[in-house]
Amino acid sequence: GAALAAGGRGAKLSSQLLAFARRQPLSPAVFNPRRIYEGLGELLQRALGETIQIDVQLPQDPWCIHVDRNQLENAVLNLAINARDAMKGEGVIRITGENISLSPEEGCRNGIASGEYVRLSVSDTGAGMPPAVLLRVFEPFFTTKPDGHGTGLGLSMVFGFVKQSGGHVQISSEPGQGTVVQMYFPHSLEPESQEAPPCEALQEGGRESILVVEDNEGVRGAAVELLQQSGYTVLTAEDGDDAMLMLRTGLRPDLIFTDVVMPGRIKSTDLAQWAKAQQPPVAVLFTSGHTRDILSSDHLLGNDIHLLGKPYRPEDLAQQVRSVLTARVSHGD
Structure with a gap:
């Protein structure tokens, strides 16, 4: 405590x-x-x-x-x-x-x-x-x-x-x-944003499969344990290269939970592009200790992505994962 x-x-x-x-x-x-x-x-x-x-x-x-x-x-x-x-x-x-x-x-x-x-x-x-x-x-x-x-x-x-x-x-x-x-x-001339309806099952886990892509072994292990406790099937990759190899050989997770900045040739945004090109698209949740603005200015992320900042609490991870997966279903992906 x-x-x-x-x-x-x-x-x-x-x-x-x-x-x-x-x-x-x-x-x-x-x-x-x-x-x-x-x-x-x-x-x-x-x-x-x-x-x-x-x-x-x-x-x-x-x-x-x-x-x-x-x-x-x-x-x-x-x-x-x-x-x-x-x-x-x-x-x-x-x-x-x-x-x-x-x-x-x-x-x-x-x-x-x-x-x-x-x-x-x-x-x-x-x-x-x-x-x-x-x-x-x-x-x-x-x-x-x-x-x-x-x-x-x-x-x-x-x-x-x-x-x-x-x-x-x-x-x-x-x-x-x-x-x-x-x-x-x-003064903004854009139409007013609509509040997202509350999701009653937001904190609950699920049976979906999640690919965790994280180069830090300790952080990766903690995320895997937390997601498994929520009932998800979890697979892991140490970096983008490892993850892309798994995806190209037939892996089709329901969600890719990936660190933003990692070593290797394949970047997290490459994984996101692959996910978006699938039919139906694969959901992606980014995580990073860097901020959204810095990542956006470096052209790593757009404003429409899902980003979970580090450090995060177990309930933050569970809520974000459930929210992204629920949005994927509600949008008919």
Whole structure:
């Protein structure tokens, strides 16, 4: 238990630092800000306490934005918790949304490209910050809170997430006048994404066959054991070359679970191309300690693939495998 807890803390810290460096794995989709708040309102009130009043002001018809919903919710929650602490647990936190069009002059003045944006703001009436503190608020590990009451990563994560999403973030504050944090997200003209229906059997195992392709023996063995415990038939390959040889000699698994970066001539994307060319196509789930953005920029992965980040928990693996296999069946593959 202690080892799992330590591993979890390490993974969380890595995720927070990746967020600041704009290298965290994102799964963006097109959302209406109103729909995002509908799922966040109750969580905010529970997290902030009964002595905090939340005043939400969103336009009747807000523009859609292309963001990772979970990360945006985390950003709003981080900002709201900071606002609560600044007001010592009592007061009003305002969350506002606006459709705005920035002219080239306005964009230049705000340090952001001109165009149409949704501006989401979180404001408080707390103690505010002096200029010297304001200059450092986005630095990782910088915090004015006492020991044990903050990591100094909350605002840096917000900064990195917004920038990685193609947006812009501004903060204004004066001692005794409170603080306002504004996040600008580009207006998306794409149709709003539909929520995937929940799968009741998502956590359950199955009888399908899975080819595990992983060059690290320890990681490979752990994945095999976890999948076998869920009832799957599991075959293994040490790298892409070994896996392709098995596939070309007649192996037809239901799913290929493959590391992204491996030694050898055959790359994981070659395995995915083979899988896509089959009739019916073979499902593929990638796993990697690298992030989706880095892999995409290296042309290893597209935005439509399934990626399980390392390190992963047993339940994460079971859920992702089941989800990918279920999607394959529902799409008629």
